[in-house]
Amino acid sequence: MLGIAAYGVWRTRGQRGLSGYLKGSGTTGWVTIGLSVMATQASAITFMSTPGQGYEDGLGFVQNYFGMPLALILIAAVFLPMFRRLNVYTAYEFLGRRFDTKTRLLGAGLFLLQRGLGAGITIYAPAIVLSTVFGWPLELTIILSGLLVIIYTVTGGNEAVSVTQKYQMLVIFGGMATALVVLLARLSGHLAFTDALTLAGTFHKLNAVDFSPDLRRRYTVWSGLFGGLCLSLSYFGTDQSQVQRYISGASLRESRLGLMFNAVCKIPMQFLILLLGVLMFVFYQFETPPVFFNQSSWQEAAARDGAKFHAVEQKFAAACAQKEQAIRAWLEARRRHDPAAETAARAQTLAAHRQSEEARAEAGTALRQADVHAQTNDGDYVFITFILAQLPHGVIGLLVAAFFAAALSSKAAELSALGSTTSVDFYRHLLKRDAGEAHYVKASRWFTALWGVVALGFALFAHLQENLIQAVNIVGSVFYGVVLGLFLVAFFVRWVRGTAVFFAALLAQELVFCLYFTLNISYLWYNLIGCAACVLFSLLIQAAGFKRKEST
Amino acid sequence: MKSSGTPGPPGAPKSIVDEKATGLPVFKTWPAVYLFVFATFVVWVLLLAALTGIFS
Numbered sequence: 001m002l003g004i005a006a007y008g009v010w011r012t013r014g015q016r017g018l019s020g021y022l023k024g025s026g027t028t029g030w031v032t033i034g035l036s037v038m039a040t041q042a043s044a045i046t047f048m049s050t051p052g053q054g055y056e057d058g059l060g061f062v063q064n065y066f067g068m069p070l071a072l073i074l075i076a077a078v079f080l081p082m083f084r085r086l087n088v089y090t091a092y093e094f095l096g097r098r099f100d101t102k103t104r105l106l107g108a109g110l111f112l113l114q115r116g117l118g119a120g121i122t123i124y125a126p127a128i129v130l131s132t133v134f135g136w137p138l139e140l141t142i143i144l145s146g147l148l149v150i151i152y153t154v155t156g157g158n159e160a161v162s163v164t165q166k167y168q169m170l171v172i173f174g175g176m177a178t179a180l181v182v183l184l185a186r187l188s189g190h191l192a193f194t195d196a197l198t199l200a201g202t203f204h205k206l207n208a209v210d211f212s213p214d215l216r217r218r219y220t221v222w223s224g225l226f227g228g229l230c231l232s233l234s235y236f237g238t239d240q241s242q243v244q245r246y247i248s249g250a251s252l253r254e255s256r257l258g259l260m261f262n263a264v265c266k267i268p269m270q271f272l273i274l275l276l277g278v279l280m281f282v283f284y285q286f287e288t289p290p291v292f293f294n295q296s297s298w299q300e301a302a303a304r305d306g307a308k309f310h311a312v313e314q315k316f317a318a319a320c321a322q323k324e325q326a327i328r329a330w331l332e333a334r335r336r337h338d339p340a341a342e343t344a345a346r347a348q349t350l351a352a353h354r355q356s357e358e359a360r361a362e363a364g365t366a367l368r369q370a371d372v373h374a375q376t377n378d379g380d381y382v383f384i385t386f387i388l389a390q391l392p393h394g395v396i397g398l399l400v401a402a403f404f405a406a407a408l409s410s411k412a413a414e415l416s417a418l419g420s421t422t423s424v425d426f427y428r429h430l431l432k433r434d435a436g437e438a439h440y441v442k443a444s445r446w447f448t449a450l451w452g453v454v455a456l457g458f459a460l461f462a463h464l465q466e467n468l469i470q471a472v473n474i475v476g477s478v479f480y481g482v483v484l485g486l487f488l489v490a491f492f493v494r495w496v497r498g499t500a501v502f503f504a505a506l507l508a509q510e511l512v513f514c515l516y517f518t519l520n521i522s523y524l525w526y527n528l529i530g531c532a533a534c535v536l537f538s539l540l541i542q543a544a545g546f547k548r549k550e551s552t
Numbered sequence: 553m554k555s556s557g558t559p560g561p562p563g564a565p566k567s568i569v570d571e572k573a574t575g576l577p578v579f580k581t582w583p584a585v586y587l588f589v590f591a592t593f594v595v596w597v598l599l600l601a602a603l604t605g606i607f608s
Contacts, residue, residue: 062600069593073586201607208600221597253575256582263589267596 028248033258035169036245038265040413041235047172050270051386052293052379054277055284058205060219062271067228071236072263076256078491079237083247084255089424091243091487098490099498101429106505107486108425111240112418114479119414119451120458123149127459133384133400142459146411150452153412153419154445175399176273179383182391183279190286191331196279198334199327202346203353205278208271230527234484241417280386285327287390291316291363293381298363301370312366316359323352415455419448477523478516481530482508488531489538496542504537 028036053061088094092111096104127141134141187196200206210220217223236242236259249255291313292298302309330345364376387399423444432439482505489501512530516523572581579585 059600059603066593066597069589073589077582077586197607204608206603206607208604209597210604253573256585257574260585260589264592267593271596271600 028250028254030249030254030257030261033246033249033255034261034265036413037236037242037258037262038269039169039172040241040245041262042169042172047273048383049380050273051277051280052382054205054274055281055382056277056379057219058200058203058278059208059271059274060210062208062267062274063210063219063221063224064228065267065270066221066224067226067230068232068236068266069263070225071229071232072259074233075237076259076263079487080246080255080259081252082491083243084252088247090421091238091240092421092425095486095490096425096429099501103486103498103502103505104425104429106502107238107483108240108421110479110483110509111238112421114476115239115241115414115418116451116454117458117475119411119418119455120461122411122414123455123459133388139460142456146452146456146459149411149415150449150456153415153452154448171398171401175395175401176276178395178398179387179391180272180276180279182395183276183283183386186390187279187283191282195331195334196282199285199330200278200282202349203281205281227524227528230484230531231480231524234480234527234531238480238483238487239417240421241413244417244420245413277382280382283386283390286324288317288320288324290385291360292367293378293385295381295385297367297378301367304370305366308366309363312359312363316356316363319352319356319359323349323356326352411455415448415452418451419444422447422451477526478512478530479509481527481532482512482534484527485531485534485538489535493535493538496538500542500545501534501538504541505534507537508533 050061083091083094086094086097088097090108092104092108095107123142123146127145184193187193191199197206210217211222212220213222214220246255246258249258290298298309326345326348330342330349333339333341333345367376387396391399423440427443427447428435428440432443485508486501486505489496489504508530511533512526515529516526574580574582574585576585579588
């Protein structure tokens, strides 16, 4: 991984122009763009969490990505040509050209606020897992990974991010494929692949699509199509960390093909990662898993009250043994084509599974009693635990390298986007308009480094707090909808002018803040509310007052 | 067209003809590419629905 970082710095050495530093040399091909867009989205926490999500809840999470292909088609057809036609450095520069300076700065400011906080989390999340794996102090892993990514993002700029992300994604794909192959080989010792799928289906892990109109269900085809479309439009169309990836293309064709590559590949990719988690679940029906996958947290708590925790472990192990016995009886009944025995064994399997889940719930309760701040969701630790316990040493090294790759990719893209937005939208526009190219490149490097230090500081601070990951996700959703609304008005409502949309965005943001502090709804809805409010207020304000004034 | 290294973003807009050409052997226009991507998405949803139906 150090080699990949060094390669990125070497390949992009000697860049002097602002455009080359921020947008790359303008020669980036669609494969590099496509992998870079994919790597920017697939942060380390996603890479580590998704198999755990599949392990716990099955394939249903894949519906979250159903809106993404549609959003990417819209972005490739509408957003991208406009960005390229105006030849902008940042997405917010487009807002300045379409509306005015104050609207541009508002969009850029909202992005910096939410992404600046998120940058701290993307480095904190993998660092805590690496700390668990290697036993190093958390602060050390945060600082080491943070400094590495700052160095190669600052020295290489945007093109270094694109160049290195391509190889990092290849490492990630290699690692995931290796894990899948090893898992399938281990499973073949217990049961055939079709039996594995049937067993997973018995536990409802293969319910990939749900056409239920129930709004309370988190993952359905409808929430994925409509909610996912809104989220993907916000993320890919207005978030500078993504926009910067595809406007750096050698041509409109290369950028479009890079986006279409993601539109085609994302759903099968997420499906395979989730399937990896589902197959891990099947594997752990034959190998007793730990009662709580975050073993460092479990052992720390168990040290205080060993007898209680040992009893929970024993109860869980007994339920798992009973379940394995029932599953083997079920498989034997299937081989004998004995439907009655199959039905009986299946019922025993599900009963034993309920007992094992009860033991896991008891483990969570015991943890909370030992430490009220203890995290009882161990989904992020499932894949790490499988890697460390089941895979050969060489493969462990490869997958740990893949974790680093994902962390470096997403972190570098964020820092690069934060640095370029600060430099282009604020520094060059407000403070120093007539300096040379070399000056702006230098300023961008300093701003990137500054954001890197801010992210490092935030990550170190987050170590002292609880629930900060969730808090930053909420902050992102609170701001995302309004930014999307700004862009939708810019693209589709040509008679609305800058002053109207500026005040509409401020009002919409106020509304979202008020609703956030008064309503008790899922934070995901604020994306839709913010967007709809911004568009609606823009139309009303323009129609009410500013239309006549601005047209004269 | 501005060259790299001069003030302002380089790479002036390509011609309309260039923007319309996909350069792909099968899908010659962008609407055809988008249709293919959409069709692929529909196929994926149908396959996932079939998987759900078979193993639920």
